[in-house]
Amino acid sequence: MTVETRASSRCFGGEVHYCSHHARATGTEMRFSIYLPPGDGPFPVLVWLSGLTCTEENFTTKAGAYRKAAELGLMVVAPDTSPRGEDVADADSYDLGQGAGFYVDATEEPWAPHFRMYSYVTRDLPAVLKSDFPARQGPMGLSGHSMGGHGALTLALHHPELFASVSAFAPIVSPTRCPWGEKALSAYLGAESKTWEKHDASLLMASGTAAGHFDDILVDQGTADGFLEEQLRPELLEEAARQGGQKLTLRRQDGYDHSYFFITSFIEEHLAFHAERLR
Amino acid sequence: MTVETRASSRCFGGEVHYCSHHARATGTEMRFSIYLPPGDGPFPVLVWLSGLTCTEENFTTKAGAYRKAAELGLMVVAPDTSPRGEDVADADSYDLGQGAGFYVDATEEPWAPHFRMYSYVTRDLPAVLKSDFPARQGPMGLSGHSMGGHGALTLALHHPELFASVSAFAPIVSPTRCPWGEKALSAYLGAESKTWEKHDASLLMASGTAAGHFDDILVDQGTADGFLEEQLRPELLEEAARQGGQKLTLRRQDGYDHSYFFITSFIEEHLAFHAERLR
Numbered sequence: 001m002t003v004e005t006r007a008s009s010r011c012f013g014g015e016v017h018y019c020s021h022h023a024r025a026t027g028t029e030m031r032f033s034i035y036l037p038p039g040d041g042p043f044p045v046l047v048w049l050s051g052l053t054c055t056e057e058n059f060t061t062k063a064g065a066y067r068k069a070a071e072l073g074l075m076v077v078a079p080d081t082s083p084r085g086e087d088v089a090d091a092d093s094y095d096l097g098q099g100a101g102f103y104v105d106a107t108e109e110p111w112a113p114h115f116r117m118y119s120y121v122t123r124d125l126p127a128v129l130k131s132d133f134p135a136r137q138g139p140m141g142l143s144g145h146s147m148g149g150h151g152a153l154t155l156a157l158h159h160p161e162l163f164a165s166v167s168a169f170a171p172i173v174s175p176t177r178c179p180w181g182e183k184a185l186s187a188y189l190g191a192e193s194k195t196w197e198k199h200d201a202s203l204l205m206a207s208g209t210a211a212g213h214f215d216d217i218l219v220d221q222g223t224a225d226g227f228l229e230e231q232l233r234p235e236l237l238e239e240a241a242r243q244g245g246q247k248l249t250l251r252r253q254d255g256y257d258h259s260y261f262f263i264t265s266f267i268e269e270h271l272a273f274h275a276e277r278l279r
Numbered sequence: 280m281t282v283e284t285r286a287s288s289r290c291f292g293g294e295v296h297y298c299s300h301h302a303r304a305t306g307t308e309m310r311f312s313i314y315l316p317p318g319d320g321p322f323p324v325l326v327w328l329s330g331l332t333c334t335e336e337n338f339t340t341k342a343g344a345y346r347k348a349a350e351l352g353l354m355v356v357a358p359d360t361s362p363r364g365e366d367v368a369d370a371d372s373y374d375l376g377q378g379a380g381f382y383v384d385a386t387e388e389p390w391a392p393h394f395r396m397y398s399y400v401t402r403d404l405p406a407v408l409k410s411d412f413p414a415r416q417g418p419m420g421l422s423g424h425s426m427g428g429h430g431a432l433t434l435a436l437h438h439p440e441l442f443a444s445v446s447a448f449a450p451i452v453s454p455t456r457c458p459w460g461e462k463a464l465s466a467y468l469g470a471e472s473k474t475w476e477k478h479d480a481s482l483l484m485a486s487g488t489a490a491g492h493f494d495d496i497l498v499d500q501g502t503a504d505g506f507l508e509e510q511l512r513p514e515l516l517e518e519a520a521r522q523g524g525q526k527l528t529l530r531r532q533d534g535y536d537h538s539y540f541f542i543t544s545f546i547e548e549h550l551a552f553h554a555e556r557l558r
Contacts, residue, residue: 009535009536009538009540009541010501010503010533010534010535010536010540010541010544011540011541011543011544012543012544013544016540061340061341061539062340062341064343064346064543066540066543067343067346067543067544067547222289224289255289256288256289257288257289259288260340261288261289261290261295261345262288262289262290264290264291264343264345264346265289265290265291265292265346268346
C-alpha cells in the first residue's frame with residue numbers, strides 16, 4: 001500500500017500526520033490522521049472512530065489526546081467517517097451519505113459500491129498501520145464518539161481477534177431503535193430490519209457476542225447531551241450488558257454535552273484504559 | 280455592559296462560554312470565549328490573543344488549555360481578532376481587515392471607525408471581565424500567537440498596570456521590519472513609519488519600556504515554522520531584550536511549526552508561568 005503524507009506537525013515530541021491512501025474496501029482514497037508518539041516503536045495502537053459530519057480532523061485538532069498519548073507511548077489513528085468524492089453517492093442530509101458511513105458495508109444502491117466502512121476499519125486500516133507505520137503487531141484498542149461509538153462497540157464485539165480493548169463516548173448504543181440508526185441502516189442495508197441486528201451493539205451484547213473477551217468496556221455519557229433520550233439511550237446498553245454478562249462501566253457525567261469539550265475532559269482516562277489493556 | 284452567552288459547555292469540571300457584547304472601542308459586537316475553572320472564584324485571568332485569520336474559536340477548540348487551567352484555577356479569555364460585520368471595512372486578503380486587527384487603534388480610513396483592538400483589549404475586555412465574570416481584581420496575564428504574540432508583547436509593555444505576566448508563541452516581534460507588519464501598520468496607521476514604532480515590541484523593549492516590571496518574559500518559537508525568517512525574526516527580540524535590560528526566556532523548539540499542534544505542546548507550561556506570577 002502506498003500512503004501519501006499530506007501534512008505533518010511535531011506535537012508533544014512526536015508527530016501528527018494527515019495521510020491518505022487508496023482503500024480496496026471503499027474503492028476510494030481514504031484519509032486518516034495518525035499520531036506517532038516519541039521514540040521508534042513499535043507502539044500499541046488506538047483507533048478512534050468519529051461521529052456524524054466529522055472528518056479525520058475533528059478528533060485530531062479538538063480532542064487534546066496527544067499529551068497523554070505521548071506519555072503512554074500510544075499511536076492514535078483517526079480515520080474519516082465515510083468515503084468521499086464527486087463519484088461517491090451522497091444525500092442532502094447530515095446523517096446519511098458522505099460524513100455518515102455508520103461503519104457498515106452497504107448492500108443497497110446507490111451506497112453499495114463505496115460505503116464499506118466496516119471492511120475499511122477492520123481490514124484496510126489495520127493493514128496499512130502494520131505495513132507503513134511502527135505499529136505493534138497484535139490487537140489494537142478501539143474507541144469513538146456517537147456514530148463512532150456505535151462503530152467502536154459493534155466492530156470490537158465482532159472482532160475480538162483485532163481488538164483487545166474498547167470504549168466509547170456518547171455512543172449510539174442501539175441503532176435499530178433510534179431515528180439516526182433507522183434512517184442509516186434502512187438506506188445502507190435495506191428495509192428488512194433483521195439484517196440490521198448485527199450492527200446493534202446492545203443486541204450483540206445481550207446475546208453474549210464476545211462474552212468473556214473484554215474484561216470491561218468503558219462508556220462515558222454526558223447528562224446534558226441533547227441527543228441523550230432520543231438517539232443515544234445508554235440504558236439499553238446497560239440492560240444488554242446485564243443480560244449478556246458483559247462488564248460495562250457506564251459513567252453518566254453530570255452536565256456534559258455532546259461536544260468535544262466533553263470528549264477532551266475524559267479522553268486521557270480512556271487512553272489510560274486502553275494502554276493498560278494493550279500492555 | 281450586557282454580555283450575551285451564545286453557547287456553553289462543561290469542560291474539565293468548569294465551563295466554556297462563547298459570549299458577545301457591544302464594545303464601545305470598536306462600535307461593534309465583539310465575541311470572545313471564556314473558560315471558568317471549577318469553583319466560585321474570584322479567579323486570576325489570562326487573556327489570549329490569536330493570530331491572523333483566527334476567531335475566538337481557534338484557541339478555544341484547539342489549544343488544549345483547559346485541563347491545566349482547571350487545575351490551576353485560571354480563567355482564560357480569548358477574544359476575536361478584529362471587529363466584524365457587513366458595515367465594517369474589510370480587505371480581500373487574509374492579513375488585513377477582518378481577522379487581522381493587529382491590536383492597534385487605526386487612524387486611517389476606511390479602518391479608523393471600528394479597527395480599535397488596542398483599546399478593546401486594554402479597556403472594554405478587562406471591564407467586562409470584572410463586571411460580568413468572577414475575575415479577580417488586579418493585573419492579568421497576557422499571551423498570544425503570531426499576530427497575537429505581537430499584541431501580547433506590545434500591550435503588556437505599554438500597560439504594566441494591567442498585566443503582571445506576558446508570554447508569546449511565535450510572535451511577530453518587530454512589525455516595522457516584516458512584510459505582515461509593514462502592510463498592516465501602513466494601512467491602519469498611515470505611511471509615516473514613525474507612528475508604527477510604539478507598536479513594535481522589539482523597539483519598545485530595546486528602549487527600556489516597562490523595564491523592571493516583568494521579571495521574565497517567556498517566548499516559544501518553533502524552528503520549523505515557515506514564517507520564521509521573513510516574518511517572525513525572534514533574534515530581533517533577543518537583541519532588544521539585551522539592549523533594554525529585559526530578561527527574556529526565548530526557547531527555540533526543535534522541529535515545531537506555526538500550528539496549534541505547536542501551541543498545544545507548550546501551552547501548559549505557559550499557563551503555569553502565568554499562574555505563578557498571578558498568585
